[in-house]
Amino acid sequence: MTNSRTILICSGKGGVGKTTLTANLGIALAGQGARTVVLDADFGLRNLDLLLGLENRIVFTAQEVLAETCRLDQALVKHKQEPNLALLPAGNPRMLEWLKPEDMQTIAGMLSERFDYVLIDCPAGIEDGFKNAVAAAKEAIVITTPEVSAVRDADRVIGLLNTHGVSPVQLVLNRVRPKMMANQEMLAVDDVTDILALPLLGLVLEDEQVIVSTNRGEPLTLNGSASPAAKAYGNIARRLQGEDIPLMDPAKDGRRGIRARVRQLMQTKIF
Amino acid sequence: MTAEPTPQVPFCLRLPAFRSVSWQQWLPAQLPSLPPGDLDLDIGDWSLSCRDLDELLHALDQAGHGVQLLITRCRDTLISAAALGLPVREASNVIPTSEVRGEQPNPPKTKVDLTVHRGTLRSGDHIETQGHLLIVGDVNPGGSASAEGDVYVWGRLRGRAHAGSKGNSNAKIVALQLRPLQLRIAELVARGPEDRPQPGLAEQACILDGAISIEPASPPFLPQQI
Numbered sequence: 001m002t003n004s005r006t007i008l009i010c011s012g013k014g015g016v017g018k019t020t021l022t023a024n025l026g027i028a029l030a031g032q033g034a035r036t037v038v039l040d041a042d043f044g045l046r047n048l049d050l051l052l053g054l055e056n057r058i059v060f061t062a063q064e065v066l067a068e069t070c071r072l073d074q075a076l077v078k079h080k081q082e083p084n085l086a087l088l089p090a091g092n093p094r095m096l097e098w099l100k101p102e103d104m105q106t107i108a109g110m111l112s113e114r115f116d117y118v119l120i121d122c123p124a125g126i127e128d129g130f131k132n133a134v135a136a137a138k139e140a141i142v143i144t145t146p147e148v149s150a151v152r153d154a155d156r157v158i159g160l161l162n163t164h165g166v167s168p169v170q171l172v173l174n175r176v177r178p179k180m181m182a183n184q185e186m187l188a189v190d191d192v193t194d195i196l197a198l199p200l201l202g203l204v205l206e207d208e209q210v211i212v213s214t215n216r217g218e219p220l221t222l223n224g225s226a227s228p229a230a231k232a233y234g235n236i237a238r239r240l241q242g243e244d245i246p247l248m249d250p251a252k253d254g255r256r257g258i259r260a261r262v263r264q265l266m267q268t269k270i271f
Numbered sequence: 272m273t274a275e276p277t278p279q280v281p282f283c284l285r286l287p288a289f290r291s292v293s294w295q296q297w298l299p300a301q302l303p304s305l306p307p308g309d310l311d312l313d314i315g316d317w318s319l320s321c322r323d324l325d326e327l328l329h330a331l332d333q334a335g336h337g338v339q340l341l342i343t344r345c346r347d348t349l350i351s352a353a354a355l356g357l358p359v360r361e362a363s364n365v366i367p368t369s370e371v372r373g374e375q376p377n378p379p380k381t382k383v384d385l386t387v388h389r390g391t392l393r394s395g396d397h398i399e400t401q402g403h404l405l406i407v408g409d410v411n412p413g414g415s416a417s418a419e420g421d422v423y424v425w426g427r428l429r430g431r432a433h434a435g436s437k438g439n440s441n442a443k444i445v446a447l448q449l450r451p452l453q454l455r456i457a458e459l460v461a462r463g464p465e466d467r468p469q470p471g472l473a474e475q476a477c478i479l480d481g482a483i484s485i486e487p488a489s490p491p492f493l494p495q496q497i
Contacts, residue, residue, distance in 0.1 A: 101292075101293050101296065102292065102296070131293070135293065148412075152412060152413050153394070155393045155394035155411050155413060156393060156394040156395040156413065158393055159393035159395060159396050162393075163320060165318075195411055195412065195429070197409075
């Protein structure tokens, strides 16, 4: 057995940033020299290829690999700028009907022989797609946003991960708005970690650049963007590799200048 | 399920090793080859929640098999089985994750006095017991705990709790931090308090003058006999 790591990226709720995290983390890990593959387990609504800008390069998919009509390396799509990163695209949505957890285990097993990191982009929900994806995973990253519904769903997913024996499970808190947190208009980081009781792997600030990069098909971490989200993704990748990097404190967000901080101070004086 | 005792030793269905395959996939293939009638079910080291176990039993029930005895090596499954009121036997070398006290080899007749659940009940988790229930851990929002006797939470109660689920109005709910979404005692239902409780104060909910009220927890904490 190699010391390859198979990591499931899941959230329960949709739209909290699973695919974005998978794409960015993949690029960041590859950029740090680790051989990385991202596996799209979201067969129904696949879009990991879109985010990586590799949609037009897909020839074969996981479906053909499983049917043994092509070799694994034929299906793997190498990223154009980041040669350490490969994508194994999901087959067509009809695959959902016959794909079994064992099939996912087979694919993940094949990938783990060649790569240091296998990142699995999990579909939203806790139905068959999730069960398939979780069967292949050894560890997991649960991503959530500071909203009650997302936290609730994450909690459910963590429970399911525990019963499937996936460990360790780590947490990424996405779309953090420090200002709203400071004004107590949003769940605070402590509130979330309090409920989920997981080690925090990283905080990602709400960042418009994420939307831009998603639409362009160029993950933020790709060209060393200085945006806060890109930095956060890079840090998450380093922490995964075992580096000890202190977590960002949303109260001392670097993006806010002195002016904003003075305004904050004045606001607190008024109350 | 039939109450008639079968003279011969019932067939024992053994689940495959934990996580080697998913039992949902495995079971349908086995069903045709099973002898008709009730059987013993050896869960092995599978950790099944109440929901999973219920699903498993339902699948067997639909195929016309009742389960006479459940054999398991996992404490969590043991609790699930006890919660569903199944006859259960511990296999040797039980994996110590959670713990059941007062469990007799023949539990459907003898009532379980106190069930101890170790670990947090997360959203969607549900535990239901016949006797009193002690949870060493939190009950998160979306999780629920139900007992015919009292419910004790050695942690934060932020989900739902139902004490005296079979109508015992003397039952109470005690938690180190009581911030439930909803409390039920016997037939009464109450929403949780809106304001945050003072920290470091265990609280209990019980029926006072026909309504559920919350007060600082007071001894005796030891559950009385049901």
